[in-house]
Amino acid sequence: MHNWLAYVTDLARERRTTDLQSRFIQILVSELKLRKGMLLVPSCDGRQLVCHSSGESWSVTDFDTPFAHVLQNATTKHLVAEDIVYWQSNRAFSKAIGDLGLFEAVSIRPLIRHDRHVKLLLCLIGDDQTLSSLWNDASFLQVLDVFEHQWSLLNEMEGEESNRRALKASLTDIEKQTRQQERAASLSSTLIGDSTLMRRLREQIANAASSQLSVLVQGETGSGKELVARAVHDLSPRRHQPFIPINCAAIPEHLLESELFGYEKGAFSGANIDKEGLIAQANGGTLFLDEIGDMPMSLQAKLLRVLELGTFRPVGGSRERQSDFRLVSATHVHLLDNVKTGSFRQDLYYRLLQYPIHVPSLAQRKEDVRQLSYHFLDRFNHQHGTRVGELQPDALDMLLSYSFPGNVRELKHLIEYACAQTPDRESISIATFSGRISNGQPVSGSSNVQSMPIGYTNGASTADSVLNIDAASIADLKQALHDFEQRIITDRLSQFDGDKSKAADSLGIPRRTLTYKCRKLEIKAP
Numbered sequence: 001m002h003n004w005l006a007y008v009t010d011l012a013r014e015r016r017t018t019d020l021q022s023r024f025i026q027i028l029v030s031e032l033k034l035r036k037g038m039l040l041v042p043s044c045d046g047r048q049l050v051c052h053s054s055g056e057s058w059s060v061t062d063f064d065t066p067f068a069h070v071l072q073n074a075t076t077k078h079l080v081a082e083d084i085v086y087w088q089s090n091r092a093f094s095k096a097i098g099d100l101g102l103f104e105a106v107s108i109r110p111l112i113r114h115d116r117h118v119k120l121l122l123c124l125i126g127d128d129q130t131l132s133s134l135w136n137d138a139s140f141l142q143v144l145d146v147f148e149h150q151w152s153l154l155n156e157m158e159g160e161e162s163n164r165r166a167l168k169a170s171l172t173d174i175e176k177q178t179r180q181q182e183r184a185a186s187l188s189s190t191l192i193g194d195s196t197l198m199r200r201l202r203e204q205i206a207n208a209a210s211s212q213l214s215v216l217v218q219g220e221t222g223s224g225k226e227l228v229a230r231a232v233h234d235l236s237p238r239r240h241q242p243f244i245p246i247n248c249a250a251i252p253e254h255l256l257e258s259e260l261f262g263y264e265k266g267a268f269s270g271a272n273i274d275k276e277g278l279i280a281q282a283n284g285g286t287l288f289l290d291e292i293g294d295m296p297m298s299l300q301a302k303l304l305r306v307l308e309l310g311t312f313r314p315v316g317g318s319r320e321r322q323s324d325f326r327l328v329s330a331t332h333v334h335l336l337d338n339v340k341t342g343s344f345r346q347d348l349y350y351r352l353l354q355y356p357i358h359v360p361s362l363a364q365r366k367e368d369v370r371q372l373s374y375h376f377l378d379r380f381n382h383q384h385g386t387r388v389g390e391l392q393p394d395a396l397d398m399l400l401s402y403s404f405p406g407n408v409r410e411l412k413h414l415i416e417y418a419c420a421q422t423p424d425r426e427s428i429s430i431a432t433f434s435g436r437i438s439n440g441q442p443v444s445g446s447s448n449v450q451s452m453p454i455g456y457t458n459g460a461s462t463a464d465s466v467l468n469i470d471a472a473s474i475a476d477l478k479q480a481l482h483d484f485e486q487r488i489i490t491d492r493l494s495q496f497d498g499d500k501s502k503a504a505d506s507l508g509i510p511r512r513t514l515t516y517k518c519r520k521l522e523i524k525a526p
């Protein structure tokens, strides 16, 4: 005679279904001296039954175990040794049951029927007589009832709790997504363009900004890589710390190391004081290495070391320094090709590429040409206090059919050039572009002296005129210096028949620097 009711408080005390199940089976096994007891729980998709304690599972789609039948018919099965032979072809089942003794049986009972669904199976293996009388024992059936109630209650509470957690997680996800979208949208006043590609780019920037990963920005010259790098910094948690840019192509090789790492007094002749490098200055903020593809091999190894260890040593220094910076790099070359040809370290490449961002060329997003054109036109008017009107339809059409090898930078220069050619309050005509674009192609030498406005006086066309700038009419110093530099280099290149080494020598700058300037100023060698 079992005192089942003594266990009721035990069961009512459990607060989790898993604990309740274990406690229940424990009670049954010890009270009935069973060989084994299991509770089988249908998986979420209903295709499997999973044992509450061992995690073993049985498919219930093939009906090759009695479990599937009990689940389907919702009636108790009591199987003695000869019945079990029939099911022994299912290895997992026969392993779980083991060899039944002569007086042993397997009882499988469906529990907690709800909407014609069975929520649990109780499987008991033990003495045949004990098990067959169990289902007629009123006091046991009362305990079973308590167990089922308690299980349903806990299961419902756990379901609600998991729904609450899932809801909270999805709300957090939605909030995060909304925040990311707002951050991406906040870039639309600096990274102009409403094309799908531009919107996707802004989203990528917002995602990259919230991570700590190294970002590699790739894209054609003039497509906006530097703007993207800056935006990654501006949206990142480091935005109140310094953004330190350096162009690896613009600095002579022998100076690049000391620029980046700094130097200590006496490191070389002329090093009269300690000088902090850009890596140290970027501490807490972002270091932007533009034209990373031009970084010399020797420095690539040193950069990799800084990225791996977070420490570096200034030139001539003996002590390691620390700098916590986030690296953003950019290149217009296909860096993987450089890796293949051995001019760029593969390990560094993958270290830089933790978060790749590709900036689409302007030709890939022609929809943005109009918006960008008006952006540059408004900026021109604002900077020069002018009121140049809109683009005439055929002028806009010409821009839309142009291929823009120099990307957004070229469009910007074209608009500035057109504005400078257009009298105040008049609209920009197609004729203003005639010196720069013809039949959808750049006019050769269009970046030369004849076409560029300095101080917005027309007609400066020779090297001599470089010195004849109407300084009083300069309204944008940056633009004037740009044009001035462009004229000098263009003139010097034509003087040396396009020989960059000679032109660079004659101007007292390294060839690398000249090459870099030519690209930046869109100067094509004659």
Ligand SMILES: Nc1ncnc2c1ncn2[C@@H]1O[C@H](COP(=O)(O)OP(=O)(O)OP(=O)(O)O)[C@@H](O)[C@H]1O
Pocket (backbone or CB within 6 Å): 190, 191, 192, 193, 219, 220, 221, 222, 223, 224, 225, 226, 227, 228, 290, 330, 331, 332, 372, 408, 409, 412, 519, 520
């Ligand atoms: N989406 C854009 N919206 C507004 N201005 C842009 C956009 N993209 C580029 N620009 C402008 O175009 C010019 C060139 O951009 P930027 O210097 O970022 O290009 P880049 O890809 O870094 O060029 P390079 O390869 O020569 O270094 C800049 O004046 C920049 O402000």
